[in-house]
Amino acid sequence: MPVRLGAVAMILGAVAAAAPGPAAAAGTASGTPSPYAFADGAQSVEGASSTGNAAPLKPGGTYKSSLPGSGKVSYRLDLDAVSNAYVSVTAVPSPDSTVSVIDGVKVTVQDAEGNTCSVDNTSFGAARSPHPIAAWGMREISPGKPLCRKPGAYYVSVERVDPDGEGSSPDTWDLELLAMTEPHTAKAGPTSAPEVWNSATPQPLPGQAERRKGGAGFTGATPIGQGAWQDDIRPGQTLFYAVPVDWGQQISATAELGSTDSGGTGYTTDALDLALYNPARGDIADVGVGYNGDQKAGSLPPLPPVDHANRHAATAQVSALRFAGSHYLVAHLSKGVADSFGDGPFPMTLRVRVSGQPQGGPEYAGESEPKGVFDVSDQDLEAAAEGVAAGDDTAMRALAVGGIGTGSALLVGLGVWTVVARRAITA
Template identity: 80%
Template sequence: MAVRVGAAAVMLGATAAVVPGQAAAAGEASGRPGPYAFADGAQSVEGARSTGDAAALKPGGAYKSSLPSSGKVSYRLELDAASNAYVSVTAVPSPGSTVSVIDGIKVSVQDAEGNTCSVDTASFGASRSPHPIAAWGRRETGRPLCQKAGAYFVTVERVDPEGEGSSPDTWDLELVALTEPRTAKAGATTAPEVWNSATPQPLQGESERRKGGAGFTRATPLDQGVWRDDIRPGQTLFYEVPVDWGQQVSVTADLGSSGSGVTGYTSDALHLALYNPARGQVADVGVGYDGGQKSGSLPPLPPVDHANRYAAAAQVSALRFAGSHYLVAHLAEDVADTFGDGPFALTLRVRVSGEPRGGPEYAGESEPKGVFEVSDQDREAAAQGVATGDDTAMRALAVGGIGTGSAVLVGLGVWTVVARRRNAA
């Protein structure tokens, strides 16, 4: 991440801070969740109806676009013959929109000859609650098709725009493109067959407050621990957990009782999803809610391994590289109809087991640099809960009226933490 000089200048004279997750809380003064926080500096790009007019996406870049209620929009990637490429598309429905159970987005990647490289979908599920959803496209050089250098096309479309309950609204899109270099040496071409698949026990202990962010680039860092937050109906909170090569992550989400005494039931009220560093979904869990405390856990997941990409199961294949993995929690809008606007207590029990081990030797750098690794700075940020997206952490130093001299000293220490490798992702 490029740390901007202006952020340090603002820090020196500031007497109040934008703390991690404050973007999510900005709209909560009125009891309503804040909007999705797009990446700072995201370039606006228009999706083309024809691939012949598709605008180029540069690996390492972040883009903001839009998706009409019907039809496809396309974007172009210029790729070499050696690198794997990933494009994640986050769709953000317009405020007040309605969606069907299967409505969502479909993301596909094709080469210049029309061969399909990958297809992925994301939907809103049984709660029918509009919120940011993400799907990814992949061009993998180890597959029979899509190995040549040249133009590739990313196509995005609505899954069920005319379904029952779906409103014909235009949705905002956030797109990020990443590349992963080939390995310097040939490795395993089959996924590991043996790993600890026992259901882990939820982590116990006293909880610590961490406020979730309002987008992928505002995700609040978490390490292993028990973390407490508040969530309102219709709100989506983002967190990031560094998971290194050879490590397993397990997460349990607890939703506290409403305290209202009202009876009722909301299906899939709390939805928790885990995404990999390229924002490809790994696994998810839905938790129904009747006003009493409820709990749900992600399924057992294998250790992060480069060879996982050869697995047939999607949730194994997605755990293919080290780096910041994202937890995204959403509380359905309909919860408010029965149990009020909240907020409701959300507890995340995060376990990261296994000693980090060395990963594959890459023959080059990823774009953005270092996105598929866990650095000491990443671990420090997770331990401190310092948001490292853009310059949020720098601005947070001014909280509580820190004096100028103290801010300089603390700032120098935090500068090291936030001088990370990610730019757009």
């Protein structure tokens, strides 16, 4: 009997796992969209007010921390003398907080001698709608960058861009940090970025859109490939999608926000924000789409093909397209849309084009951390075609691809439970 009851428990557990949880549903019990789904197993770490007490971040590790309303917090990286290192910081303000136009998160990397290796910041923009945003820091080994080449301790500091600005509230923000390393190349390559590439404005991909539900965080980003993809988005909600882009390929994307019959009037500046991040979660480009209740659309600017040599470019937008792997499209609908047009949801369509044949990348002298983060595998392409992250359980993939609803799964589970229970009684 205990064995059979254990089997029943396993069945019910599997059925429960098939049902979308809070992170998958991107919502809370009150119906307010959840701001972010942190990586499962993210290690908690406390940012230090002084670099002398900074906690270490291990390459390949994902961490959860917090950022006070004012002041810096610091973390430590212990690095060798040959690898490039990157740290992405995703800042997650409360949906109830207020932010100024220029407020955001700033990430600085310095060596032990106080030399600045990199500075990056990302802001919320004209919509002033709080939502998850990411900035990155790097320690880069490059012939043109004589500083920050020594092995040893490096420090990552994180701070608000405009904590005292008009309209900014001094809330504590949650942080997700991801540290990674990129090995050096086995052979010396170009020391300048490609000068010629197809910079013509790409045409949005036509065709009927397929429904594909976005994720609630970088780790849970829904894989998509070239195509037209439709989802529903609510004011204040942020949706994440992962697009595999290989060496030599160009990505372009257009976001469309459908019309509403709510009867509301008004205009929301940058109502729909679409941002593109690279595999290290470094910001590449974004576009804001204003909204007045009629259908609107906006496209990312033309971007060059992914090339290892792009890192030598003078512009940050080109420099960020420096490695292959999953690039992230992050869509946010301003909470201000609800003031004029209600809570929605609003239909959103992403038209994604990945042009060009994959090319051979650089020969790395070692493995990245995490492994495979700067590659596009057959599993990545399969996941993009199916809309299920690579490595997901086969049964769960069947549920997602086959479109079996949670209710159907529950009925099947209860049916199996009934059969098992009857056998247990008659045994």
